[in-house]
Amino acid sequence: MNIFNMKSLHDAKAIVLSKDNTIELKSESVHLLNSHGRIVSETLYAQVDIPAFNRSTVDGYAVKVKDILGASDSIPSILTPKSEVLMGEAATMVCHLGEAVYVPTGGMLPEGADGMVMIEHTELLDQQTLLIKKPIAYGENITYKGDDLKEKDVILEKGEKISAYDMGILAGVGFGQVKVLSKIKVAILSTGDEIIDYDQVPNPGQIRDINGYTLSGAVMACGGEVVYKALIKDDFEALRAALEHSAQISDLVILSGGSSVGTCDYTKSAIESFETGEILMHGISVKPGKPTIVGKLEGKMVFGLPGHPAASAIIFEILVKPYIRSSQMRPSNDFKVRAIMTTNLHAAPGKDTFVMTVLHREEGIYYATPIQGKSGLMTLLTKATGYIQIASEQEGLYKGQEVEVTLIKEVSS
Numbered sequence: 001m002n003i004f005n006m007k008s009l010h011d012a013k014a015i016v017l018s019k020d021n022t023i024e025l026k027s028e029s030v031h032l033l034n035s036h037g038r039i040v041s042e043t044l045y046a047q048v049d050i051p052a053f054n055r056s057t058v059d060g061y062a063v064k065v066k067d068i069l070g071a072s073d074s075i076p077s078i079l080t081p082k083s084e085v086l087m088g089e090a091a092t093m094v095c096h097l098g099e100a101v102y103v104p105t106g107g108m109l110p111e112g113a114d115g116m117v118m119i120e121h122t123e124l125l126d127q128q129t130l131l132i133k134k135p136i137a138y139g140e141n142i143t144y145k146g147d148d149l150k151e152k153d154v155i156l157e158k159g160e161k162i163s164a165y166d167m168g169i170l171a172g173v174g175f176g177q178v179k180v181l182s183k184i185k186v187a188i189l190s191t192g193d194e195i196i197d198y199d200q201v202p203n204p205g206q207i208r209d210i211n212g213y214t215l216s217g218a219v220m221a222c223g224g225e226v227v228y229k230a231l232i233k234d235d236f237e238a239l240r241a242a243l244e245h246s247a248q249i250s251d252l253v254i255l256s257g258g259s260s261v262g263t264c265d266y267t268k269s270a271i272e273s274f275e276t277g278e279i280l281m282h283g284i285s286v287k288p289g290k291p292t293i294v295g296k297l298e299g300k301m302v303f304g305l306p307g308h309p310a311a312s313a314i315i316f317e318i319l320v321k322p323y324i325r326s327s328q329m330r331p332s333n334d335f336k337v338r339a340i341m342t343t344n345l346h347a348a349p350g351k352d353t354f355v356m357t358v359l360h361r362e363e364g365i366y367y368a369t370p371i372q373g374k375s376g377l378m379t380l381l382t383k384a385t386g387y388i389q390i391a392s393e394q395e396g397l398y399k400g401q402e403v404e405v406t407l408i409k410e411v412s413s
């Protein structure tokens with residue numbers, strides 16, 4: 001009985017990421033303070049120079065460098081100190097030959113000066129006499145107008161994610177509002193008669209919804225917004241109604257459970273029951289996650305993930321996350337670490353096998369220890385630092401072999 005029309009992982013990814021199936025997110029304007037982690041929807045250019053004026057990087061005296069060539073402790077150069085520059089105010093004086101002007105760190109350099117001497121290399125004998133005991137190079141201890149960023153320089157390219165440092169530079173050039181991609185709107189449906197919410201007490205045979213929350217967190221971590229989250233019983237009409245509502249209010253629908261072929265697994269038939277519904281695949285040759293369904297409804301992608309928490313999480317990582325990133329114009333850039341296997345590991349022949357793994361580091365080398373367990377075990381995910389992918393043609397991995405671990409969280413040691 002060939003129930004699944006199985007796709008290889010490669011083909012599944014190609015279908016999910018094909019131009020016909022990806023969406024273009026709209027653009028919106030957000031306040032700078034809310035821009036962290038958002039994706040810029042148009043290239044941002046500096047509108048001014050940073051710094052906007054020549055300024056000192058030290059507390060000291062602005063001088064003409066040729067006045068103090070060869071200055072030393074034993075034969076200091078003698079200059080006349082002039083009025084000082086005040087922080088936050090324009091330097092209106094001019095530094096002439098034979099003169100020095102006091103400038104605090106970050107203060108504006110007076111016209112005529114071409115170097116800053118640190119105060120510890122000077123000695124103020126009286127109001128008219130300043131000894132300089134060390135020479136400096138032209139431009140020393142000065143940042144010039146536009147050294148950091150010049151007007152029209154690119155700050156962020158379209159599609160880049162805004163970091164904390166980017167927020168600072170955007171403030172520095174005066175951006176109060178930033179044009180970013182709207183967050184992808186995601187509906188998450190946890191299906192199954194046995195599923196109850198966290199605040200209910202399970203009767204025998206019932207379990208609390210884990211996937212709905214894992215998937216919500218995973219969507220948010222990818223920069224998406226969960227606009228609808230619901231528990232749906234194994235009831236064709238209820239699932240159909242939830243799918244219809246989800247497709248209307250979201251850009252993407254994710255279901256968990258009901259992807260297999262049990263009598264109550266309605267996901268596939270519910271999608272197909274709509275005129276605009278279509279099944280793109282049912283079954284991917286991966287372990288875990290084989291019964292995954294990918295379809296479309298009203299032009300929106302619908303991912304039917306397996307109910308087992310680890311399987312649904314792996315399929316999110318390898319299929320849904322790349323889909324969300326492609327909608328954000330960002331190629332997948334999973335962070336991988338090379339590590340040494342601490343045990344032998346068997347793979348499922350003919351399938352790409354994904355195994356949750358703990359990483360530890362000894363003397364600068366990472367070691368990967370697979371967490372053995374069934375895909376229904378949630379603790380696999382909470383313990384794991386990442387996962388190993390064993391290609392379908394490989395029989396397994398051996399102890400001591402170097403592998404790539406794709407990180408799903410930060411490495412703590």
Ligand SMILES: Nc1nc2c(c(=O)[nH]1)N[C@H]1C(S)=C(S)[C@@H](COP(=O)(O)OP(=O)(O)OC[C@H]3O[C@@H](n4cnc5c(N)ncnc54)[C@H](O)[C@@H]3O)O[C@H]1N2
Binds near residue numbers: 191192258288306
């Ligand atoms: N005859 C076959 N049976 C199964 C096959 C198969 O190929 N032939 N594949 C197995 C595999 S692999 C998986 S994975 C599961 C997937 O089944 P479903 O997607 O239909 O998921 P359910 O049966 O609804 O649930 C499986 C398991 O996960 C628990 N679950 C479901 N939802 C949640 C949730 N939101 N939070 C926590 N746990 C959840 C559910 O109670 C079940 O224990 O099918 C195999 N069967």
Ligand code: MOO
Binds near residue numbers: 286287288306308375
């Ligand atoms: O997706 Mo299933 O987890 O291979 O058991």
